[in-house]
């Protein structure tokens with residue numbers, strides 16, 4: 001064996017160290033996964049897409065497409081042990097393909113910037129709602145009053161811009177300093193606390209008198225009402241909620257100790273993330289029906305239903321404050337993951353300090369965020385293609401870029417990488433490996449491409465369908 005071959009065969013280590021334990025890795029990926037996607041986005045898009053059938057398609061996508069994509073992403077990350085762009089280039093060459101695979105890594109830089117540009121604006125809403133909760137703005141208010149609080153707030157672009165600026169500024173500060181330790185601690189506390197609060201809210205929803213109606217809306221499938229566009233949205237949401245398809249999980253995988261089971265870690269994250277999303281739906285839909293609201297009301301759904309509930313329950317001020325603080329934390333642990341690929345790339349490519357990179361990238365994201373800030377007021381009526389600027393950025397990232405990233409990632413892990421490499425990372429060629437390989441080679445990429453083609457009308461309807 002030449003020295004070069006020996007270097008390639010030797011266990012690779014990351015320049016940035018490793019996670020202190022398997023738990024630390026699971027917590028970090030869970031922190032990235034659990035966020036606004038679970039509590040803000042899932043209920044409102046499930047509401048807009050008719051409930052039951054959409055939720056079932058979403059669950060299929062999470063387990064049959066999301067899970068193999070997540071495993072592929074982590075195994076690539078651990079094999080390469082570099083940032084996503086460098087890892088894809090290195091493994092592309094090492095596996096006898098091409099270093100141009102790095103373009104898949106580049107997509108994560110752009111995807112992260114675009115997603116965070118709107119994510120930060122919605123996280124700004126949660127920051128503003130902490131203030132509204134503390135000052136008791138929701139106590140004893142009627143549904144119309146609570147809806148008007150939301151409408152007045154988002155209708156004023158200056159207050160939305162201020163909240164977005166505060167969230168982005170904190171983010172830049174934290175990313176500039178590097179936060180691994182703090183992040184681990186925050187997630188360790190946040191995820192269980194969020195879960196407990198959701199359970200308290202679930203108790204409230206069960207007693208709302210409309211629990212059965214909410215449950216039926218969420219779980220009774222009406223496949224006739226399901227369009228291919230809704231299927232694409234459900235698939236996009238599976239990617240968005242698990243933070244997969246854009247290299248964020250790949251970056252985290254780079255620091256994973258060699259002996260940790262990628263399958264078990266992925267399963268833990270997928271189950272925790274799905275539980276929180278389903279819980280959010282189980283809390284929100286009964287409240288929608290109890291207050292005669294419309295489940296298809298869109299992005300304001302959580303910001304209206306939950307304040308209504310908090311306004312009526314005893315101790316509501318405390319619960320509301322706690323809830324929006326936790327949601328801000330959840331958004332924050334996701335936002336850090338969204339910014340990291342771009343910051344790491346600027347540091348390496350342009351030899352800048354971390355602080356300079358965070359400021360440059362953060363500034364760019366902040367400026368782009370104004371597209372979303374204005375989508376709810378000044379430019380609310382400026383609609384093209386999928387709707388407002390916000391609607392279009394959301395569609396482009398969640399429904400196109402992330403699933404496309406998923407195709408490349410699964411194809412790379414299961415077709416380009418040789419069997420030995422992937423089996424070594426997944427703990428040997430047993431049954432689980434064979435299932436993963438089948439899903440990653442065939443089901444996931446073909447299903448994603450099929451849904452894409454269906455949604456843009458490029459495949460004919462089957463007779464009788």
Ligand code: PFF
Pocket residue numbers: 032033034035036037038115239240241242243244246248249334335337338
């Ligand atoms: N998964 C996050 C959420 O559900 O809120 C959003 C997200 C974070 C998407 C990080 C993508 C990502 F890389």
